[in-house]
């Protein structure tokens with residue numbers, strides 16, 4: 001497993017990195033944006049990929 005595929009998911013509201021994830025080569029080109037639960041905001045917020 002390569003570390004290159006590791007990504008961080010940052011909450012777009014409070015800018016905290018709350019999740020870590022892996023990316024496969026298929027999705028590597030696109031910027032990931034997901035709705036995830038943020039522990040700081042204590043609700044689901046949009047999360048952006050941040051390396």
Ligand SMILES: [Zn+2]
Pocket residue numbers: 011012013014015016038039040041042045
């Ligand atoms: Zn947040």
